[in-house]
Amino acid sequence: MPGLAVFWGCRVLSGDVALELSVRKVLETLGVDITDLEPQSCCGEPIRSLNLTASCYLALRILALSASKGYNEVLMPCSKGYFMANWSLDMLSRSGELSEAISKAFSSEGLSLDRLSRPIDLVELVYRAVGPEGLRNKVEKPLGLRVALHPGCYFMRSKPGTGEGLRKLAELRELLSAVGVEAPYYPGMMDCCGGSLWLTRQDAALTLAGSKLKAASESSLDCLVVLCPSCFEMLDARQEDALSAVGEKKGVPVLYLPQLLGLALGIDPAELGLRFNRSPVEELSVVR
Template sequence: MLSQRLKYAYFPGCVAQGACGELHLSTTALARALNIELVELKKASCCGSGTFKEDSQLLEDTVNARNIALAEELNLPLLTHCSTCQGVIGHVDESLKEAQQSNPNYINKVNGLLQKEGCLPYRGSTEVKHLLYALVADYGLEEIQNRVTRKLSGLKCAAFYGCYLLRASKNSYDNPFRPEAMENVFRAVGATPIYYRGRTQCCGWPLSSYATTESFKMAGNHIQDAIESGADCIVTPCPLCHLNLDSRQPEVEKVIGQKLGLPILHLPQLIALALGISPKELGLERHIVSTKPLLEKLGALVA
């Protein structure tokens, strides 16, 4: 058993409170089931998903220094369930911690801008952690396995890590070239990991606003590879990947000229299902690609 209850400053991000509202639902439901306390950072702002720095690196650093400072005020790690947010905020945190030693004038400039807006200064006293690694490194796979009440036996899951989680910042929890964290989570809840070419590649979302066809071809190739490898579903730790792979899957099908119909799950949805939480509570009926075949296989239909 865990020696003490885990507690995090919860950064929900934009997409989980908008187009992927089911991610917020499933994250909070999973936290309750695991007795993890989430203190939501309601004053936090969008991380910018990497676009702020196209105009100004100082803008990206200052906005996210403020987000980190909100977690520092609580003396808690900042927890995100979005690999894009993890990549952006985590990278800012690493850069600013390095600047505290190598370029203190830059830190003073960032904090001066924060002070001008009545915000707390960045201190570099906490860490930014994705839900996946909080579960694997802090909570522990054995603890998760002990809490499983609906073992996902026979379910074949294909991980889709996305770009940022593996590449955008230092990662001491997994191998960026041969990651296993998600596959180990699948094993802990009784599911079978499926390995395929696209699991560590880009979903195509960053291209979608200006090269839509190419974006959808990328997504289609990944989904096809997962299907051909025997997957019942793709599981992703990134809501932007989820949007391109699930919400846009009907459009992807038109571009590649092939029917796909592969359910795409958020990581906390999969784990929470194994803990006995109802599909309705996890928002599984909200997906564009129906999750009904997957739930039928598990005998856990939405009521």
């Protein structure tokens, strides 16, 4: 019985290993097997502005490729990849013209729109594989943190208008609470980090990221927690520029969700790729 394929996405492959290392380590500790989907290719997200059909083609091709290798589901730890898969499926179900164009594009590789893997994200996977109780039982180091959770646009609104985002957020909070992390509401929690605006308006993108960091600081929470590599890039890698865009100086530690889970599971910070975070994560006692 084939298990679960994993599609990492361009950001991970172009050097954002903090996400990959921590996802692999956490899933290994939880006893969840994943197999790398090969070859890995673009999910289509960056070319949405250029051509909708082509970007949906790239997203759906990942689902079709994964299905052709016998996987029913494909884990997409990158929120943008996960969103692209879901959005393309929505577009497909409503537009005959799109499905015709993509079927045609698929034909030369023998892929089919009738056989697509189902995309799942990390929260759904962990919730289903071990659940909050199972996770609680594996905790080695209850974190006792109050974090500024940044769910991000593409996790919260992967299926816009369906209410799915709030359900996912509730599951995520249950998982966090299982590892001793409280994620209260803070002003701006649902706001955008500016990641997608980076392509066209870098100044405004940095202001959005800076406002997010400022909101996290002002709410006196311990750190920011993100799910998406695009958010991580804006809030962690570009933190200095983002802070100066809003006239702030105080740095904010930024962790990936699987890094946070990994710390609670007692995994060595080095194995969670924490040396690749640029933000002041050493301020957190759980990291030291």
